[in-house]
Amino acid sequence: MKHYSKLKETKISSKTLYKGVLTVKLDGVRLLNGRTSSRLYLDHHGASGILPVEDGHVYLVQQYRYPIGAPTWEIPAGKREKTQTFLSCARAELKQETGLTAKSLKQIIVFHPCNAFSNEIQHLYLATGLTRGKDCPDEDEFLNVKCFPLKTAYRMIETGKITDAKTIITLQWYKLHYPQDGLEA
Secondary structure (H helix, E strand, C coil): CCCCCCCCCEEEEEEEEEECCCEEEEEEEECCCCCEEEEEEEECCCEEEEEEEECCEEEEEEEEEHHHCEEEEECCEEECCCCCCHHHHHHHHHHHHHCEEEEEEEEEEEECCCCCCECCCEEEEEEEEEEECCCCCCCCCCCEEEEEEHHHHHHHHHCCCCCCHHHHHHHHHHHHHCCCCCCCC
16 A cells, blocks of 8 residues: 655645635645646635533524525534635624524534635634624624524434534534433424
8 A cells, every 4th residue: 555755745836716705716636656636626715613502402594505405404613715714704793694692612523524626614603602792794694593402403413304514514513512402302
């Protein structure tokens, strides 16, 4: 079995194909064997997702996702602005999408959702000590907010009603670290 002591591709050129909410880039790279190739990817500022949990329940948002042509149930989340920290993004998105504020936001996982074609990084947080207020979604954002028993949310994963990666990751993380919660239906 072959083993490479240093796996790395070196950028030799870069071209921006599209710049908007997302940036599409095409880079030329030098491979380990000296040959060249190209890499097409999305340049993304990152995002924060929040798992708001209270008394064995979780708040999820439902919104229509155009690329898959269906509404999805997800944890509150949003794209980070370039100058914003991941923590401040999490606080803002939680308030904006659900109207909730959290006494405690604890970072639980950092992951790359699509590292084959995007440099996006997501920071996921556990929100506790929740206080309800008024939500204020973006003008192009239409959301349903619902509080589910954790047991129901876990079943929604098993039955394919939750398919969003960040939501599955955070709920499975919570089930692993707080197995005593969510036992009641």
